[in-house]
Amino acid sequence: MLVFASSDKGGTGRSVTSCNIAFHLAQRDDVAYLDFDFGSPTAGxxxxxPRAERGIERDGLHTYFTDGITDPRHLDVWHATDRADLRGANVRAGRLSFYPGEMGGAEFAISDTATTRCAELLTRLDQEYSVCVVDLSAGRSTALEMVLAATAQPMMRAITTRWLVFHRWTRQHIVAAHGLVYGERGIVEIGASAGHDPEALRDAIRFVRIAVPNLKEHNPGQTAAQATWLFTYDEELRKLAVDKRLGKSRVLGMTPVEPVLQYREQLISDSDVSTKIANHATVEAFRELAARLSDDAVWEGM
Amino acid sequence: MVILGEVRTSLLHNSLPLPRDAVADLLSLRPGRQVTATDRPINRTVSPETVIGVDCAIASEPRVRARGIGTVAAHAVVVGGLVAQASARVRLEWTADRERKPWAHYARRRGVVEVLGGVTAEQVLAGYHRPGRQADTMDLGAVCQRLLTQVQGRPQLDHRTGLRTRPTSLRWTAVAREDERPSVRLHIDDEVQRTLQVVVPPDLLGEAARFCEDLALHDWLYTALGNVVGQAERDMAIGADPMGVLNAALSLLVRLWMPGAHVDLALRPLWQELETTPGFTESWDRQVAWMRDQVSMRTLSALQEARH
Incomplete structure (x- = not known):
């Protein structure tokens, strides 16, 4: 299965959420994480x-597409990470392979060669890993166009492909996410012109709401007026989401507001929860996203 | 005389084994050139040879400036309609030349690379086997990967994955020595990378590639089966059903195990050496038996449950 992570705006938590999803999937399956955010690789x-914090120096994904190398480098996250609590935490975990981008990489011109190489790489990795998570850069990037063209090629038709669109729970983000999927030069339109069936493509897209405040939680610092406003506005956003075809049936899941992630983008492990640094609800949300991502029933056509 | 080679092995990207005629079609990579096929004891089809011109640095340890000019010979192999291999090799010949000759000179000698510079055969062998390839030197792995990608992308395949497996890569060297018994040394570098050193009498040097391809195939099968067992145990640990992966592996991989079947008689003793240490077939059989036991025990308990 291939999973493409996209978002219209930057700072939506696309990378950090998809890394956490990959982390949970890898507890039982072999997972590859590909950083297609060529302009600013951050997944490291x-x-x-540390050695891949801003991408690696050479032989990364960028060189694979631009310079004809056959084997882009990858790192075993369990071995390469500095997080001691991730190493050996689950002796039966699958592999989690990280294909980093490159320092000083940039977006490159899309070409037939790049598209073919993209199809070859994704097909090859799909044969090896149960799930490949591909992190695309924000907006209508070359990476987005390239993977839409690649997945439309005959050799990739049989591969299960799912799209995630990340957005924060604000009016602007909802409108932007709608535009990225359904709008002019959006995923569906570009996909259709690349040869995808627009209806099938629409059915393969789900939204992920990021940092959604929990209004039911007791908040002693809040005035009655604030609470009423929040409830009313939340209801309005829900209506807007339905109008914009981002309603519940098209949502894969949501993540709560997590203070840790507002300071530092990182994997949230069980040990972060047991030391009471991160919220239990956050880990649960990531776990749920991972489970629903591989649950075929969630992805049945509408 | 020295040969450097590399073999990459992966599962053919098709849901079921490909019939022999379809394999022949699949491997007809060059118009007008025939594939070669053997059917007994198991189908093994080899594509026509392709040659790739090279003029590049050659890795050595300790690093000495050395330049290689000539052609790499490569072909693709499909065994049992199921496993795809790409195999590339060069025979090294030392020359006193300091300049490149006209290409016609090299084009005539398929699979020969002439070595310029003061590097010795030992240094080249050590350079080839050092872990991690030296940057910007001749890369037979890239030749293999390109060929493999070409085969895996062919329209004869349905591009459905029957079983998830990891491709492996085996880097080998063969050295010809007079009056020496054939010998072999296999080293498992990591989960997917192996190195192999073979010593043979000069008249058998040409057969070494076939032996290395056969060994690469069986090493891949062995690795793939080990990964299947790992996946099944992982499934069982979390209460998931391991039958899918066990069934796929039993029906696809098991019948391909025939060490030495396609190897020249004179080189079969090399297989016997490997069967003693580290031992291949005995341990393979035990893994297969474990898998069959799992399947029959689960079938039995499913039957019993159905009866109650």
């Missing part, structure tokens, strides 16, 4: 791999 920092 989230996995806490």
């Amino acid at each position: 920092a989230i996995f806490d791999i």
